[in-house]
Every structure is written in C-alpha cells, then in structure tokens.
Amino acid sequence: MSPALPTAKTKKQALGPYGRVSGVVNELDDRLGLAKGGRVFLDKIFPDHWSFMLGEIALYSFVVLIATGIFLALYFVPSANEIIYHGSYAPLRGQRVSEAFNSTVNISFGVRGGLLVRQMHHWAADIFVASIVVHMARIFFTGAFRKPRELNWVIGTLMLILAILEGFIGYSLPDDLISGTGLRIGYSIVESIPFVGSYLGTFLWGGQFPGTGVIIPRFYIIHVLIIPLVLFGLLGAHLGLLVRQKHTQFKGPGRTETNVVGSPMFPTFMAKTTGFLFMVVGATALLGAFAQINPIWQFGSYEASKISYAVQPDWYMGWLDGALRIMPAWEFAGWGHTVPLEVFLPAVIFPGLIFNIAFVWPALERRMTGDNELHNLLDRPRDRPKRTAAGAAMLALLFVLFAASSTDVLANYFRLSLNFVLWSFRILTFVVPVVVAFVTYGICKEMQGVQGIGKRKRAVIVHRSVTGEYTTTPTPPRPGDGPEEMEPEPVPERIDISPLAAPVLTASRESSPTGARQVSR
C-alpha cells in the first residue's frame, strides 16, 4: 500500500459500492462480523398465515405494558400507610385511604394523561393474557409444540402462568375495595395449603391478614421488577429458540419439512409487523380512551370489613373463581388438624393439574403416538381428531368454569334459583367437556372425508341445456387465488419494484448469476 493521503474519491471508494451504508456495514462487520449472518437475517422467511400474528399481539401488548408501566411507576406510591384524601375527586375527600389508593386516584385525576395510561395498562394486561391463551391454542391444535419445539412450549406455558400472576398482583396494587377483597381471598388460598399454608401466609403478609402493611410494597417490587425480569428472560429464550429452530408452516405447494416458505424479513415482514405494533398500541389506546376499566374511585379504599356485591376479578382469574364456587363444602377435620379441601382442591390442586397437563403434553403425546420424529410442517386440526378433541374439551372445561364465576349474576339476571344455577354448573363442568370432545372428534372425522376440504373453492358457472342437461365451467381465478399456486423460490437478491425497472426477470435458482444466497446447507 502506498502511503498516499486519502482523497475524497479514495475515501468514497473505500466505503464500497453502497456508499454510507457500506461504510456502516464495514465498520460493524470489522468488529462484530455480522454481515454474513445479517444478510441471512434480512432474508429470514416468515410464513404468511394470519394465525402467526397471535403471538405478535402478546409481544406487542407486553411492549404496551412496559411503556405504560414505566409511566405509572413514576407516580404510584406502594404504601399501605393511611392518610386522609385531599385530592380532586370530591366524593372521597376527607376519607381515610391508603397511600397506594391515594396515588392511584391521583394518577387518574391529577396526572395529565394518567387515567388514559392507567386504563391502557389494565386493558393491555387483559389483552396480554388473552393473546397468550389464543396463541397457545393455535400452537396446540396445529401440533406446533411437537419435537423439536417442546422446550418452547414449556417456556410459553411458564410465561402464561407468570402473566396471570403478574396480572393478579398488579390488580391488587391500587388497594381498592375490590382488589383488597381479592387479596383477602388470595391469603385464604395460601392459608389452605396443608402443613405450610399458615406459615407462608404470615411470612408473605408479615403476619395474619391483613398483615403489617408489607404486602403492597412486596407485591410492587414483584410486579415491577421480579416477574417482568423473568418474563424478559423467558421471552428472549422464546424468540431465540424461534429463530434458531425457524418457524413451522402449514402444508402447501413447495412446503416441506426442510424449508420455510413465506415473505422475507426485510422489508415485507418488517413493514407489516411494525405496522401491527402500532395498531396494537393504537387499539389499546382507543380502549383506554373509550372503555372504562377498574374505576377504583367508585369502589373506595380497602377496608377489611367492607365488601361489594356481584364483582368478578379480571377475566383470567374467572376459571379459578368458578371452580371455588361450584366446589362442595368438603372440609377435612381430624387428628387435630383441618384441611380446607373446599379451597385447596379447586384453587391449588386444580390449577396445578391444568398447568402440569400443559407442561407434559408434548411428552405425553410423543409417548402415546410413539412419534419421535422432527416436525416442521403443521397439522390441520381435523387430521389429528384425538388431540383436537382433547384440546377442545380442555377449553370447554375452562370456559364452563369461567361462566360459573358469575352464578349469582346469572341467577339474578335470568330470575333463576341460585341453587339451580349452581347445580347446573356442577353438572355442566363434567358433561360439557365430554360432549365437546365427542362432537369435535366427530366433526374432525367428518371433515377428513370431505373431498377438497380446506381448499378455496373455485366458483363455477352452471349451464342448463335445452334438453335439461347440466354442465359446469370454472370461472377465471379470483384475486388471492394466484400466490397459492406459485412455486416458492429463493428471496431475490435484488428487489426493485419501480415501474421503470427492467421487465420480468424474476429470481430463480437457474437465473441467479452470482449463485449467492441460493439454496444451501
């Protein structure tokens, strides 16, 4: 190399043929060596199926939760100390409230945008858990949890449990009458555990309920730091495994166990998913703006001897509340001890059982079917009638229990006897899942026998001849028919869609002159 001074021209040439971007890529690649992997990442293929969006809703509502949560943390005071309310909401003035409640009311009425952000936070939490559940159902019914993705299924289930816990704890923080009652019930559930329950209760609460004012600050740090941190770690592992193992995909033309077919990361998927992030945030903001949620100033600060009527917890706790309601009063007492089975079974054993079934399902199915192969192609639910029936039965069971959490409201609304409603739910809890399982199984079997099911039907024109004979002719293809028929091909090295660009020269394995980014490995 000659020691010539660099000129503007040589500097520009040194950057490479793509100007400043080349420069940035060069500098980063010198240090991190990311050009090769980076290019592969830009070409990463995302299958085009709407059901792959459900997990994105969960991810983006988590983003909303973090963002709104940071805002709320700036104003929330996690303290059970009692003070006199002097804020702007007249009906509460002069009342003794906890600092936690006081600060939550002040966020709602005293902080600019505070009510909106609080409601967005609450709505996002409900959406977060809901989207995880629906996403999980998609994974289950299509068999996406099968080998090699069992670990990601377990991580996802863990995240669902943490999301529910996080939701319950967050809901308890404002220390209003409704959430305080929920906390009282939570304490009693902890207390119901044999051998260790009363110890766990007094340890956590710093004494017998309501304890010594430590539960709010403890729940606060669990809510804003500990569980989010664990969720972050699990989320990283979840997405890391997703990238490493690549997406599953439905069967279709050109789709095999050894490839992924869809749209590239950049720019197509990036545009769609970033847009979707904004849509989720926007939808949450609209809910926060127009749909009131948890108006704690109407409930008042928690007092242990006060109670409200016909209130339900957030939706994801409903199945547990329903289970508690329909459980008969079977307390075990003997040998100087009491085991409150009427609480311990529905509120501790039952959810433990449900989540453990979820955890072991991939292993269970592997054992039952003897199928130990790697699977990247998804099942259609109808092709696995037993699994589909089992999943539908589980969802039916949880839904019946969810509905059972409003026995009193249903009895009032339909003017029925509470006893009748209660017994109906006790019976439905056992009958509905069985019926749903058999009906689902039957429907799946039925669908398997239908020719061309799941394929988009091409419309036909029916002609009747003068002699009464019928003939049909197919109509021309409709929009949307086309891409389904196309043979998948590698991501083109160059994507130029300006109308002035050279005419049709699409990428194909043969026509790529460089040979780069071809089917490899």
Place this chain on the structure above:
Amino acid sequence: MSEDNHEPSRTKVPMPIATLSDPHMGDAARNPQRAEGIIAVILVVAIVFIAGFGAAYWQNWNPWIIGGTLGLGLFLLGFGLTAWGKYLMPQGPFVEERHVLASSPEERDSMAAALVERSTVVVKRRKLLGGLFAIGAGIFGIVALFPLLRSLGPVPGTSLDTSDWRKGRVLVDSSGRSVTRDTLVVGGIMTVYPAGLQNTDQGQAVDQTVLIRVQDSNLVTAKGRETWAPDGYVAYSKVCTHLGCPVGLYEQQLELLVCPCHQSMFNVRNGAIPQFGPAPRPLPQLPLYFDTDGILKAQAGFDQAVGPGFFERTTTQENGT
C-alpha cells in the same frame, strides 16, 4: 484483512430483479399509484390525529380526547405501514432452507466422551472432595431457605386462633359508639368491633362481627347458648369460613347471612350453620350480655378460630374466656 475488504475495485453485486409484474406483487401493485395514494391519505390522517394528540395533551383536554387522538393516530399509522407492506411489497412464497439442527454422530460422541471420561478420570478420582462440596452446598441450600423465608414475617404461632374478643369487651360500631338495647330495631344489622380496635387493621380484619336483632327475644341458636342472645341481639364473626370475605349481606325475611363472594348462606337462627354454598363451617357466635348500664358486651371470646380453615386449626379451641 480490512485493507482487502476495502478494495476500491469492489462493484455492486449483480442480482436478479423482482418487478411490478412479478407474481409476488399483489394485485394492488398493478396500479401502484392508486394504492400509494390511498395509503398516503391514511398516513396523512394519522399525522393529523397524532398532532391532535399533542395538542390535546398540551392543552390537557379530556382523557378521552387525548386517548382517542392517540389511539386513532397510532392505529392508522400502523394500518398504513401494514398496508404498504401487504400491498406494495413483494409477498411470498419465497423459500428458505432449514439448517439441520442436529450435530453429526461424531460430534455428539465427542461431547459425551468428554463428559464421561473427564468426570470418571478427573472428578470421581477425588470422591471425598466432591462429596464434601455437595454436602456443604446442600446444607447451605436448606439453611438459606428457612431463615430467608423466616425473615419475611413471623411464624403464625397461635395468632390465627385468637381474636381480640374477651370477657367484658364492649361492642362498638366503626365510629366507636357502643350498643344499647334500642340501638337496633328488629331485623336490623350492624358491624361491631371490640371497643378501641374499631379503626385498627386487626379489628377490621379479624375481630369484625356482625350484630343482628331478631324478633325472638330469647333466641337459643344451639344447646349451651341459652344466654348468648339477650333481647334478640345475636352476634357472629363477619369473616366467612370459606375464604374470609366479610359476610356483608343479610336476607331479612329468611334470616340468612349471605357472603357476596361465593354465596355461602348462614342461618342466623341455628348458630349460622351453612345452609348453601361452599362454606364448610358455621360462623363462630359471640356470646353477649347487657351490663347493668345497658351496654352490650361480650360474655367471652369466640370459642374457635374465625375465618377460613388452615392446617393447624383444631375444632376444640377455647380462647378469650
């Protein structure tokens, strides 16, 4: 190395081209001006709303205006971007081959070999050291667990078995007024606490008691409770035996106490035996008497622990007498 990378002779990478007539472009891309125009309008509306959000926030208008502008602005912004991605960018099917995740059998064996051989040759040779370390770590685990939990709060002891009701304790309402013979009319109900504890957490949560006046002036709710309800004043713990909610509803006609949480119903006349719902036990009854000044007091404490069941709970506890 970097010198080589920065060779000025590098030229652009020749690549095949996807064009508008490429089948990977959706139908909207056949008329890109129109599609672009529609998306542009959406984005402009989004910009207007987002600017409106700024104004609404600055001016501190109603929360629903702040949220409505923010929500519509972001939603439309996202909608426009998604539409751009969906209608004006090349769609699948493009294909990418999967890596084979699994290593070769040799690589697997080599890892297993390292694990097995090194542990047998190096680690297991010093069984004493390994054993001692495992014992130390194990003991630390156990030792650390219990004191850590213990430092969170006190052990329950007998605190769950006792309330603050004692012989002679005056019953007061939440503002500290005591109860006389004509405080309640027949069918009336109120919540009472031990005098002095009406505003404490303990008084509110544990000692809370519901006082009802029934028609029957010498109501005997159970054998041995002949004197517990003077002048029809009968008192039960307000803490539900199911999950500890306050038993806050009173069905006056049927003389039933109802817990609003899970609809357990307790019959006031027979010692609050649960008549319906998941509650397993009667609400403990507080024995009452009127002193010579006509002030209502407790004859004794509750004869058992109040509230939901727990493992150490026995059915034969006596306290506060």
